[in-house]
Amino acid sequence: MTPSEQQQQKQQQKQQQTEQNHSPEQRPPMTKSVVATEDPGAADVTAEDQKRAAACNGSKPHGVSDDVPSADTQRESERDIKSASPLDEVLHVEPPRKAAKQHPAMSPPPYVHHFDTWSLVNQLQDGGFTKGQAIEAMKGVRGLLAQNLSVAQDSLVSKSDVENESYLFRAACSELGQEIRNNRRLQDEQIRQQRTHLQHEVDILTQSLNQEASTLNDNVRGMFNDRKMAVREEQKNAESAVQQINYKISTSLGSDSKSEIEGVRWILIRRSAMGIFFMAMLTLATVRYATYVSNERNKEAHRRKEEQQLLRREAGKRDHTSAADAAAILAAN
Incomplete structure (x- = not known):
């Protein structure tokens, strides 16, 4: 008999003892005959469901002790799990050990399978399926779950690989960072050396420029002093020439100006x-013309006055009436 058959037989015995110990109200609807019709995986699922239900209700199934299993039992179970399929490995995972009694909010939840086969069968029966149909549907779901779990196990990366990759990545990052720091340190050292070299060259150039500037300053100062002395000599020569020209001008202008001033003075006196x-002749002519004009005006005024007197005298002798008045006077006469 293989180990898997021995384990199945043990689970069937545990199932029978559990059914005998349960009351009629608490006995599950799936009987031993139903379990017998299923494949060995279904029996395993039913036993695990019963254990979980007993753990939730606070009681333990018959034949299940709280003692820690022995080393031989653990080795046999590990050997059976390794020889079984991936689904059997998932279904044969041991439930969590019974923890100390704590507050419900602080106590960890019991171990839960990926889905409850017993509840699924009951729900399918409540939905209108027969017992056989419900069991077959449960088997199909379990097969799909096993297939998906195998695909997931094949496709997913293990934690050790992730840790190894992360360790290698961190090591590479640290090595890269160390290399970058070393390169940066070398670059800083090279830049520092170049800076010191450039500073030394700048100091040398500064000294040479200062020396050349001092020599040029001395040369320019000597040239400036020489030019200043030459300009002073030129100024002295120009001042002496100007003084000579002034003396000549003063002497020549003095003699010539005196003669010219005398001539101009006589000319001015004559003029x-x-x-x-x-002006005297013009004044006399103006006076005589004024007297003549005044005499003429007096004569004209005297003549006009005489004419007015003659007109007054002849005014009484003349007839000043109009022609119409004269005709009227004649008609009246």
């Missing part, structure tokens, strides 16, 4: 005398 004579 002033002629102007005075001309």
Whole structure:
């Protein structure tokens, strides 16, 4: 007899003892005959469901003790799990050990399968399926779950691989960071050396420039002093020449100006005398013309006055009536 058959037989015995110990109200509707019709995986699921239900109700199934299993039992169970399919490995996972009695909010939840076969069969029966149909549907769901679990196990990456990759990545990152720091340190050292070299060259150039500037300053200062002395000599020569020219101008202008001033003075005296004579003659002519004009005006006024007197005298002798008045006077006469 293989180990899997021995385990199935043990589970069937546990199932029979559990059914005998349960009352009629608490006995599950799936009987031993139903379990017998299922395959060995279904019996395993039923036994695990009963254990979980007993753990939830606070009681333990018959034949299940709280003692820790022995080493031989653990080895046999591990050997059976390794020889079974992936679904059997999932279904044969041991339930969590009974923890100390704590507050419901603080106590960890009991171990839960991926789905409850017993509840699924009951729900399918409540929905109108027969017992056989419900069991077959449960088997199909379990097969799909086993297939998907195998695909997931094949496709997913293990935690050890992830840890190894992360460790390698962190090691590579640390190595890269160390290399970058070393390169940066080397670059900083090279830049520092270049800076010191450039600073040394700059100091040398500064010293040479200062020396050249000092020499140029001395040369320019000497040239400036020489030019200043030459300019002073030129200024002295120009001042002496100007003084000579001033003396010559003063002497020549003094003699010439005296003669010219005398001639101009006589000319001015002559012209002033002629102007005075001309003004006197003009004044006399103006006076005589004014007297003549005043005499003429007096004569004209005297003549007009005489004419007015003559007109007054002849005014009484003349007939000043109009022609119409004269005709009227004649008609009246």
